[in-house]
Amino acid sequence: MKKRNAFARLLSNTATWLVLFVFSFPFIWMVMASFKTQVQIQSPGNFFWFRPTGRNYAEVFNQYHFFKYMINSFIVAIGSTLASLLLGLPAAYGIARYRLNGLGLTILAARIIPGISFLIPWFIIFNSLGLVDTYTALILSHMLVGLPFVIWIMISYFEALPHEIEEAGAIDGCGKMKVFLRIVLPISGPGVMTASLMSIIFSWNNFMFSIILAGEKTKTLPIAIFNFLSYSEVNWGGLMAAACIITLPVLVIALAAQKFIINGLAAGAVKG
Amino acid sequence: MLASWMEKRFKWIVTLPALLFVLVMMAFPIAYTLRLSFFEWSMSAASPPKWVGLDNYIALFKDGRFWHALGATAYFSFGALAAETVLGVAIALLLHREFRGRGLAKTIFLLPMVATPVAMGLVWVLIYEPTNGIFNALLQAIGLKPLHWLGSIGQVIPSLMVIDIWQWTPMVCLIVMAGLTTLPQEPYESADVDGASRRQKLWYITLPLLRPTILTAVMLRLIDVIKTFDIIYATTQGGPGTASETLNIYGYVLAFQYFKLGLASSLLVVFFLLVMGLTLALIVVRRNTEVSS
Numbered sequence: 001m002k003k004r005n006a007f008a009r010l011l012s013n014t015a016t017w018l019v020l021f022v023f024s025f026p027f028i029w030m031v032m033a034s035f036k037t038q039v040q041i042q043s044p045g046n047f048f049w050f051r052p053t054g055r056n057y058a059e060v061f062n063q064y065h066f067f068k069y070m071i072n073s074f075i076v077a078i079g080s081t082l083a084s085l086l087l088g089l090p091a092a093y094g095i096a097r098y099r100l101n102g103l104g105l106t107i108l109a110a111r112i113i114p115g116i117s118f119l120i121p122w123f124i125i126f127n128s129l130g131l132v133d134t135y136t137a138l139i140l141s142h143m144l145v146g147l148p149f150v151i152w153i154m155i156s157y158f159e160a161l162p163h164e165i166e167e168a169g170a171i172d173g174c175g176k177m178k179v180f181l182r183i184v185l186p187i188s189g190p191g192v193m194t195a196s197l198m199s200i201i202f203s204w205n206n207f208m209f210s211i212i213l214a215g216e217k218t219k220t221l222p223i224a225i226f227n228f229l230s231y232s233e234v235n236w237g238g239l240m241a242a243a244c245i246i247t248l249p250v251l252v253i254a255l256a257a258q259k260f261i262i263n264g265l266a267a268g269a270v271k272g
Numbered sequence: 273m274l275a276s277w278m279e280k281r282f283k284w285i286v287t288l289p290a291l292l293f294v295l296v297m298m299a300f301p302i303a304y305t306l307r308l309s310f311f312e313w314s315m316s317a318a319s320p321p322k323w324v325g326l327d328n329y330i331a332l333f334k335d336g337r338f339w340h341a342l343g344a345t346a347y348f349s350f351g352a353l354a355a356e357t358v359l360g361v362a363i364a365l366l367l368h369r370e371f372r373g374r375g376l377a378k379t380i381f382l383l384p385m386v387a388t389p390v391a392m393g394l395v396w397v398l399i400y401e402p403t404n405g406i407f408n409a410l411l412q413a414i415g416l417k418p419l420h421w422l423g424s425i426g427q428v429i430p431s432l433m434v435i436d437i438w439q440w441t442p443m444v445c446l447i448v449m450a451g452l453t454t455l456p457q458e459p460y461e462s463a464d465v466d467g468a469s470r471r472q473k474l475w476y477i478t479l480p481l482l483r484p485t486i487l488t489a490v491m492l493r494l495i496d497v498i499k500t501f502d503i504i505y506a507t508t509q510g511g512p513g514t515a516s517e518t519l520n521i522y523g524y525v526l527a528f529q530y531f532k533l534g535l536a537s538s539l540l541v542v543f544f545l546l547v548m549g550l551t552l553a554l555i556v557v558r559r560n561t562e563v564s565s
Contacts, residue, residue, distance in 0.1 A: 012366060016377065019363055023438065024380050027387070029406065030395045042404045091290030098283045106294055112551055113302065114499050116523050117540040120308065120533060121301035124315065144297060147290065175275055176282040205388045207502045212528060222390040226506055229394075236398055243391035254386045258379055261386065265443065266450060 030247075034240035041236045056241035064238065066245060069224040075135055076210075076220055077203040080142035084199050085192065087143075088150030093180055095151070096158035104155060110148045115208050118144060123212055133215025141209040146199030153198065153264060157191030158184070190260070197257055198264040201250050221246045309537035321534070328538035337514060338539065341522040348429050348518060349498045352436040356497075357490055359437065360444025361482070365474070367445070368452045381442040389439065393506035396435045397422065422508055425515040432516055435503050440496070444489040451485030452478075483561050491554040498547055519543045 033041055035052035060066045095104045122141060123132070131137040161184065169179040185192075207222040214223055225246060228239045254261050278285060309328055313321035332338050367377055384392070399405050400421035408418035421431045459477045468476070501520050504510065510517035510525065517525070523543060527536035 012369070013371060016366055016371065019366065020377055020380050023384060023442065026392060026395050026399065026438065027383060029399060030392075033395075033398060041398075087290045087293055090286035094283050094286035100283070100287060103287060103291060103294070106298070107290070110298060112495055112547055113298075114520060114523070114540060114543050114547065115501070116520060116527065117305045117537075117544055118298065118301045120527050120537060120540070121304035122297075123528075124304075124533075127315075140297060143293065147293065151290070175279050177278060177285075180286070201386050205386075205390075205502075207390045207506070208524075222388055222502075225388075225391055225394060236404075239394055240398065243388075243395055246391045247387045250386050250388060251383055254382050255379060258382060261382060262378075262446065265385065265446065 027247075027251075030240050030243050033236060034244045036237055036240075038235065038237055053237075056237040057245070059235075059238050060241045060245060064224065064228075064242065066221070066224060066242060069219055069221050070245070072135075072214075072218050073204055073220040073222075076138045076142055076218075077200045079135060079139040080146045080203045081196050081199040083139060084143050084146035084150045085196065088147050088195070089154060089185065089188075089192070090180070092151045092154030093158050093184065096155045104151065107148050107151050110144055115144075119209060119212055122209075126213060132213055133217050135218055137213045138210060138218055138220070141213055142203040142206055144209075145202045145206060149198040149202065149264065150195040153195040154188070154191055157188060161187070193257070194260040194264045197253055197260050201253060201261075204250060305537045305540055308533055309541050310534070312534045314531040315533060324534065328534045329542075331535060332538050332542065337517070337522065338519075340514060341517050341519045344429060344516060345498060345518040345520075348433060348436075348500065348504075348516075349494070351430070352433040352440075352497050352500075353490065353493055355433065355437045356441045356444050356493055357486065359441045360489065361448050361479075361486060363441065364445045364448035364452060365478070368449055378446075381445060384439045385442055389502035390506040392439065393435060393503040396438075396503075397507050400431060422516075423512060425512055428508060428512065428516045432500075432504055432507065435507070436497060436500060439503070440493060444486075444493060447489040447492070448482060448485055451482055455481050484558060487554065487558045487561060491551065491558065494554060495547065495551055498550070519546075 032048075034056055035054070036050055037053055037055070040050045091103070094100060118141075122137070126132050126137045165183055165187070166179050169183045170176075174182065205222065206220075207226070210220045210223050211226070214220055221242075225239065225242045228234060228242065308321070310323060310325060311321035312324045312328070313319075367374065367381075400407055402408055402418060402420055402423060405421070407421065411418055419427055422428050455478070459481070460473060463473050463477060499520050500518065501524070504516055504518060504521055505524070508516045510521040514522075519539065520543070523536050523539045526532045526539060530536075
């Protein structure tokens with residue numbers, strides 16, 4: 001019996017590490033290829049032994065202007081997240097306290113409706129207003145991703161807060177707005193953190209809205225990396241270095257704030 | 273004066289900005305798309321939208337490419353969803369025990385979900401590359417013939433499924449793992465008294481108890497997998513030919529490459545109804561299992 005247990009444990013440990021290797025493999029492969037020359041990438045057989053080069057990274061910044069696109073991505077991610085918080089925090093509080101479930105459900109629809117059905121009218125309208133290729137258009141469109149995250153995550157957070165806190169504030173003569181701003185918000189840090197990180201990550205990753213609404217001036221990183229394919233010969237090393245640069249900030253956030261991210265993904269799960 | 277006015281209308285003051293956003297950026301565009309589906313327009317200022325009634329819908333249902341896209345969507349979605357569910361549950365059961373590096377395992381599992389899909393899609397293009405990719409090198413190393421992967425009409429959708437499975441199995445897995453921690457202990461204790469084997473406990477206790485959790489995960493994935501855009505557009509743009517053109521990709525191509533805005537809108541309305549119908553059906557199924565269990 002004991003022998004069988006040891007064998008079973010060895011088996012499941014091996015399986016676990018194998019699964020983890022498979023799921024991390026694309027990342028390993030991306031990082032390795034980002035330090036290879038085009039010739040090294042194109043000579044199979046030498047997969048694991050090669051002399052690393054930093055040239056790809058230099059190229060991505062110097063030739064492909066990734067610094068500019070990175071700034072664009074930051075502006076849109078931070079801008080849409082701040083705007084989502086500004087609109088979403090009070091709304092979530094109102095929905096949680098006054099059980100405005102209808103509004104909550106409407107915002108949920110943003111998750112179910114295919115994004116392109118929003119994109120066609122947006123494009124027509126932004127085009128006629130001269131807003132295509134502006135941060136305004138990108139931030140507004142990315143709020144469709146950020147706002148639902150903020151609202152869903154914060155509704156459940158506010159609902160879980162004990163009512164006594166607000167009642168105490170009301171007794172002290174604070175108006176409802178003051179209670180919300182001075183008492184409720186300051187103790188909602190973890191919820192706001194989760195919501196903000198989800199909004200930032202999914203704005204950073206957004207491809208579909210940006211590819212239509214961004215232009216030369218406001219191009220974000222996902223569009224910039226996609227454009228690598230339009231050159232006649234794909235520069236694989238550069239492409240992989242670009243992929244590393246794009247995914248690095250997200251991976252760092254995910255590692256540093258793992259608990260928040262799991263909560264955020266779980267909130268989507270419960271409400272979805 | 274102002275204070276008491278604000279106090280009375282607090283509920284609406286806090287929700288109004290978000291409500292306006294919903295109206296302007298969501299409700300209006302949806303209504304616009306619906307309306308546009310009855311018009312013919314190519315976005316030219318010279319010729320305004322022309323009312324065509326149901327013509328777009330008739331054209332759509334006569335369009336072979338639409339039916340092909342519907343088939344591709346179903347094939348891709350259900351293939352990926354089935355694999356993600358089975359693998360996700362299996363891996364969750366595997367990880368749901370104490371072992372060294374459990375934290376690390378969870379972290380690694382988080383990464384495919386949050387890494388930028390376009391960038392990771394392009395990494396997969398390199399992995400699948402027919403001449404320089406590692407998959408074909410591995411196949412040849414064990415004496416098999418190399419495949420075309422994303423470049424072949426027959427293999428492209430399964431190859432895309434693999435990317436989606438890599439990206440989203442962790443989601444199913446995390447949801448099921450969260451569900452596992454909330455399972456009651458008593459059924460296991462009485463099963464132990466009855467001398468049930470491990471496999472019996474898994475089959476007759478764990479899996480039935482997990483059913484609502486698994487259905488939640490399936491519903492969540494279904495809503496998203498059916499609308500998969502980033503990894504398909506980044507890797508194949510619907511190709512080769514139209515082999516991997518799903519409804520979402522075809523809608524995009526119709527709207528922003530052919531500028532057939534009316535036809536594209538009618539496709540999106542049909543697509544929206546489809547997603548909505550499937551979601552509601554799953555909600556009903558889930559509710560029924562909750563009642564019965």
